Amino acid sequence: MKKKILELRDIHHRFPDSGWELNFSSFTLFEGEILVIIGPNGSGKSTLLRLAAGIISPLKGSIRLENKELKTLKRRKIAKLLGYLPQELGSQYDYTVEELVAMGRYSFTNMMGILNNEDMKIIEKTLLLTGLLSLRQRHLSSLSGGERKRAFLASVLAQEPKVLLLDEPTTALDLHFEIHFFHLLRELARKNIGIAIVTHDVNLGSLFADRLIVMKEGKILAEGGVTDILTLKTLHSIYGDEILIEKHPQCKRPIILPRILAER
Amino acid sequence: MRKKIKTLCLYGLIFILVTLLSPWIGAEKLEFGKIFLYLTKNPNSDGAIFWFQRVPRVILALLAGGALSVVGASLQVLLRNPLVEPFTIGISGGASLGAFLAISIPSLWVTWGPLSSTMIFSLAGASLTIVLIYFLAKSSRGLSIHTLLLAGITISIICSGSILLLTYLSSPNEVATFHRWIMGGIDVVGYQELLALCPFLFPGLGLLFYHSNDLNQISLGEEMALGHGVAVKNVQRNVYIGAAFATAAVVSLVGPIAFVGLVVPHAVRELSGFDQRFVLPGSFLLGGASLAACDSLARTVLTPTELPVGIITALLGGPLFIRLLIVRRVSLSSSQGI
Numbered sequence: 001m002k003k004k005i006l007e008l009r010d011i012h013h014r015f016p017d018s019g020w021e022l023n024f025s026s027f028t029l030f031e032g033e034i035l036v037i038i039g040p041n042g043s044g045k046s047t048l049l050r051l052a053a054g055i056i057s058p059l060k061g062s063i064r065l066e067n068k069e070l071k072t073l074k075r076r077k078i079a080k081l082l083g084y085l086p087q088e089l090g091s092q093y094d095y096t097v098e099e100l101v102a103m104g105r106y107s108f109t110n111m112m113g114i115l116n117n118e119d120m121k122i123i124e125k126t127l128l129l130t131g132l133l134s135l136r137q138r139h140l141s142s143l144s145g146g147e148r149k150r151a152f153l154a155s156v157l158a159q160e161p162k163v164l165l166l167d168e169p170t171t172a173l174d175l176h177f178e179i180h181f182f183h184l185l186r187e188l189a190r191k192n193i194g195i196a197i198v199t200h201d202v203n204l205g206s207l208f209a210d211r212l213i214v215m216k217e218g219k220i221l222a223e224g225g226v227t228d229i230l231t232l233k234t235l236h237s238i239y240g241d242e243i244l245i246e247k248h249p250q251c252k253r254p255i256i257l258p259r260i261l262a263e264r
Numbered sequence: 265m266r267k268k269i270k271t272l273c274l275y276g277l278i279f280i281l282v283t284l285l286s287p288w289i290g291a292e293k294l295e296f297g298k299i300f301l302y303l304t305k306n307p308n309s310d311g312a313i314f315w316f317q318r319v320p321r322v323i324l325a326l327l328a329g330g331a332l333s334v335v336g337a338s339l340q341v342l343l344r345n346p347l348v349e350p351f352t353i354g355i356s357g358g359a360s361l362g363a364f365l366a367i368s369i370p371s372l373w374v375t376w377g378p379l380s381s382t383m384i385f386s387l388a389g390a391s392l393t394i395v396l397i398y399f400l401a402k403s404s405r406g407l408s409i410h411t412l413l414l415a416g417i418t419i420s421i422i423c424s425g426s427i428l429l430l431t432y433l434s435s436p437n438e439v440a441t442f443h444r445w446i447m448g449g450i451d452v453v454g455y456q457e458l459l460a461l462c463p464f465l466f467p468g469l470g471l472l473f474y475h476s477n478d479l480n481q482i483s484l485g486e487e488m489a490l491g492h493g494v495a496v497k498n499v500q501r502n503v504y505i506g507a508a509f510a511t512a513a514v515v516s517l518v519g520p521i522a523f524v525g526l527v528v529p530h531a532v533r534e535l536s537g538f539d540q541r542f543v544l545p546g547s548f549l550l551g552g553a554s555l556a557a558c559d560s561l562a563r564t565v566l567t568p569t570e571l572p573v574g575i576i577t578a579l580l581g582g583p584l585f586i587r588l589l590i591v592r593r594v595s596l597s598s599s600q601g602i
Binding site: 050053054055074075076077078079080083084085086088089090091092093094095099100103104106107109111112113152155156159 | 341344474476477480481483484485487488490491492493494495496533538539541
């Protein structure tokens with residue numbers, strides 16, 4: 001039985017400006033699993049992740065990280081356990097890849113951010129893991145969108161967290177690195193890291209997820225194993241009826257294809 | 265890292281050189297020997313000018329230039345805007361209004377220890393502005409950076425309107441005195457005034473230096489910084505308070521001196537990278553040295569008359585900033601987003 005590492009209960013959140021609400025009774029992430037969150041735009045996927053990471057606080061409900069109430073933990077303590085990659089990424093200044101990755105060690109260093117040998121080893125390991133060793137001295141402005149995204153991801157991985165919350169981490173990545181990225185997640189999950197990932201790439205989600213969550217209009221519509229969730233009925237209710245489901249020739253997991261509406 | 269430390273040492277060397285040379289520059293030529301004789305209880309005019317006019321003046325220029333540059337460097341990160349300078353957050357507006365009230369309403373004349381009425385009122389005006397802007401920008405979710413910037417600009421406009429009204433109602437003499445104050449100057453100062461500056465200036469600067477590593481994280485965006493473990497709201501509040509009090513202290517003593525707080529941080533980033541742990545001390549050293557050098561120029565360029573140093577900083581800083589804009593268009597324009 002896998003251990004619960006992150007748990008959200010009876011959550012209610014409301015944005016005062018728009019009046020948009022998010023409500024659900026339970027969200028659980030187990031150690032060593034890849035949980036993929038899908039749903040149409042504006043369904044509340046990113047808000048769920050931001051709540052889980054403590055970026056915003058819910059109006060009601062409890063969030064527990066390793067059995068401790070998230071709101072009672074200091075940010076440095078949270079960062080040692082939980083890594084969060086937001087959807088919007090951008091640096092005001094043109095740091096090098098290595099400088100950016102080193103910033104991921106913030107919660108382990110003193111107030112002046114002095115790195116020790118252990119920190120340097122972890123930075124080196126993270127650069128290797130994310131394929132950034134050859135780009136370490138390059139400035140962010142000289143990288144492609146995908147390389148920059150990898151650099152930000154590496155700075156989160158440098159925290160060596162037990163929970164990874166990733167909000168659309170593969171947008172701007174080419175297919176090669178997208179596949180490489182999901183393999184990397186599988187490798188991290190083997191090290192008992194619990195990973196929740198928001199993505200619009202339902203197919204890669206289907207191939208790599210241990211569990212899926214489907215969100216719509218601020219609610220969790222369905223939750224469970226990939227083959228239980230990726231059914232025509234569920235997918236039509238969230239994406240409309242212009243899709244087909246086929247099976248992957250190797251693993252037989254569901255693959256989503258667009259339906260061609262008219263003869264070409 | 266080693267290269268950054270070397271560059272910082274170079275800034276330190278420039279700072280020391282300017283500190284040692286500046287007191288010798290001025291309309292009055294001073295004799296080296298007499299100055300040191302003064303210390304051995306041999307009173308003479310050269311020694312008096314050197315120790316009681318030039319030296320405190322140079323110290324004030326070093327502190328004011330250094331502080332304005334450190335505040336500018338910090339606020340450019342906090343407000344995520346490369347064009348921000350210490351006066352963008354409205355504090356100089358409050359200080360200027362306070363100073364003009366002291367100048368135009370003689371019945372308000374008060375002094376406290378070494379502080380003149382103008383200094384007291386400008387400090388009070390700046391402090392009131394700090395509190396007002398803080399409460400306008402404060403919400404249940406912490407300090408809103410956008411509101412902070414907008415409130416600062418709005419308060420500046422209101423203060424400018426009030427100053428125009430006072431200008432209309434005041435005598436030509438009072439208006440001339442105020443105009444001289446607003447040009448910025450380091451000319452009337454002694455050690456007592458310098459000491460009076462310390463309770464505001466050093467805690468303010470201390471807060472900014474303390475958060476220099478946090479500012480690096482904030483430059484990655486609030487969410488990324490939170491994810492890395494930064495208590496972002498605390499840092500934003502402390503940096504605002506530190507910047508506000510350091511600015512208030514400087515403005516009340518020397519008036520609003522333009523461009524130092526804008527140009528120096530950009531020049532330091534150009535020379536030694538973006539790491540705030542080096543940008544802040546670098547800005548202090550280079551900002552202090554720049555203002556002291558500009559003040560030396562202000563003392564000598566129209567001998568025997570002295571120019572307000574604010575004129576020199578604006579005339580030299582403006583073209584320098586345009587050059588930086590042309591050479592480093594990218595780093596000044598947009599963030600490295602995806």
